[in-house]
Amino acid sequence: MFGLIECVVGRNVSSHSIHKHWDNIISCWLASLGPTSVKCGRTLMQYYQQERGGHQVESFEKDFKTQRRQNPWSKMSIEVVDFGSFGLGNAEPSAIELERISTEIIRAFRDIGFVYIKNTGIKDENVFEVMDISRRFFLLPRDIKQQYARSTDSETPSQGWIETESLNPTSSGELKEVFNLSTISTSDNWPVKHVPEFTKCMESFFKSSEQLAIRILKVIAMGLSLEPDFFINKHTKIGSNQNPTTLRTAYYPSIQKSSLKEHQMRCAEHSDFGTCTLLFQDKSGGLEVMNKSGQYCAAPYIPNTVLLNVANLLQRWTSDALISTKHRVPIPQTDDMLNSPRQSVAFFVHPDHNTILECCDGLNKYPPISSIQYLKETHGELFPRESYPTGD
Ligand SMILES: O=C(O)CCC(=O)C(=O)O
Numbered sequence: 001m002f003g004l005i006e007c008v009v010g011r012n013v014s015s016h017s018i019h020k021h022w023d024n025i026i027s028c029w030l031a032s033l034g035p036t037s038v039k040c041g042r043t044l045m046q047y048y049q050q051e052r053g054g055h056q057v058e059s060f061e062k063d064f065k066t067q068r069r070q071n072p073w074s075k076m077s078i079e080v081v082d083f084g085s086f087g088l089g090n091a092e093p094s095a096i097e098l099e100r101i102s103t104e105i106i107r108a109f110r111d112i113g114f115v116y117i118k119n120t121g122i123k124d125e126n127v128f129e130v131m132d133i134s135r136r137f138f139l140l141p142r143d144i145k146q147q148y149a150r151s152t153d154s155e156t157p158s159q160g161w162i163e164t165e166s167l168n169p170t171s172s173g174e175l176k177e178v179f180n181l182s183t184i185s186t187s188d189n190w191p192v193k194h195v196p197e198f199t200k201c202m203e204s205f206f207k208s209s210e211q212l213a214i215r216i217l218k219v220i221a222m223g224l225s226l227e228p229d230f231f232i233n234k235h236t237k238i239g240s241n242q243n244p245t246t247l248r249t250a251y252y253p254s255i256q257k258s259s260l261k262e263h264q265m266r267c268a269e270h271s272d273f274g275t276c277t278l279l280f281q282d283k284s285g286g287l288e289v290m291n292k293s294g295q296y297c298a299a300p301y302i303p304n305t306v307l308l309n310v311a312n313l314l315q316r317w318t319s320d321a322l323i324s325t326k327h328r329v330p331i332p333q334t335d336d337m338l339n340s341p342r343q344s345v346a347f348f349v350h351p352d353h354n355t356i357l358e359c360c361d362g363l364n365k366y367p368p369i370s371s372i373q374y375l376k377e378t379h380g381e382l383f384p385r386e387s388y389p390t391g392d
């Protein structure tokens with residue numbers, strides 16, 4: 001799209017015909033809306049405002065909205081739910097208010113599997129602190145980071161630094177590195193010498209994310225007409241080696257176009273494994289979520305929100321009533337974005353290893369299975385050991 005813009009503006013044509021070209025471009029573009037449309041839309045809107053005067057903006061907005069209605073990707077807009085009354089630091093709100101929150105979240109979970117929640121008590125400044133401190137780790141030399149690499153055959157197979165991974169085996173490798181924290185209050189495997197604040201900052205963010213996740217588990221249960229503690233009781237060992245819940249800080253370096261492999265992504269198409277995920281993106285955004293028609297649309301950064309999504313195990317647990325939706329982070333389109341590193345922080349919520357997952361509607365669509373067995377069967381490469389601690 002931007003190539004096209006430069007190409008047209010670069011031609012020696014009258015201002016009238018530039019506008020005509022723009023109208024054509026916009027019509028074509030609107031007719032073939034793609035994943036980056038939202039961002040392009042804003043840029044084009046600015047063009048209209050700056051170059052053509054306010055009178056055009058109204059018609060542009062009208063066209064844009066009409067086209068959005070006609071295009072399947074645009075049918076997926078991710079709702080923003082206000083969690084303020086139940087945010088961290090607040091006591092439990094009234095039953096009516098809890099019902100509103102749970103109804104709104106479950107509606108989004110049934111529909112597209114993703115929802116933004118705002119006023120959670122976790123602020124952008126907390127998120128950016130994790131990103132700033134972890135970036136200092138990611139910028140260390142490789143041989144130092146290797147000392148903190150995860151070991152998949154340990155009891156905590158996700159803990160530590162991962163240089164590169166492929167969430168989707170058909171992808172050509174992902175352009176990211178990550179550091180995972182799953183067991184807190186263990187003194188080993190922290191780069192204390194190099195980034196002294198790293199441990200404290202990650203552990204503190206882990207604890208706030210866990211507290212928020214517990215509140216979210218409550219509203220999910222209520223929205224499904226289950227006992228409010230139904231899920232909470234199965235997530236009691238978060239932060240220990242009996243539960244694989246993981247806080248992940250991810251660093252996506254800037255990209256050299258010439259070294260890109262075919263179909264390579266920053267984060268390949270996948271769905272998450274566990275109960276649900278809390279995702280925090282930096283201001284550059286970049287995440288895309290698949291809609292029901294199989295098309296990707298942008299799930300941009302929205303200040304002071306958490307992007308919450310259903311993961312595979314919760315889909316199975318709810319007999320597919322809640323949807324674990326595919327998502328990805330593709331290679332950005334503009335040179336500016338290619339030259340900018342990207343960061344995100346995710347909290348992957350999982351039940352305790354020994355939880356027996358039985359379809360919670362009682363209809364037994366899927367046979368009961370323990371949570372750790374499910375992970376071993378679906379992601380054996382990440383959980384290769386014969387057994388993992390369960391506390392039984
Ligand atoms: O970095 C992101 O925004 C998304 C990462 C993600 O989806 C994942 O690691 O599961």
Ligand SMILES: [Fe+2]
Binds near residue numbers: 270271272277
């Ligand atoms: Fe994911």
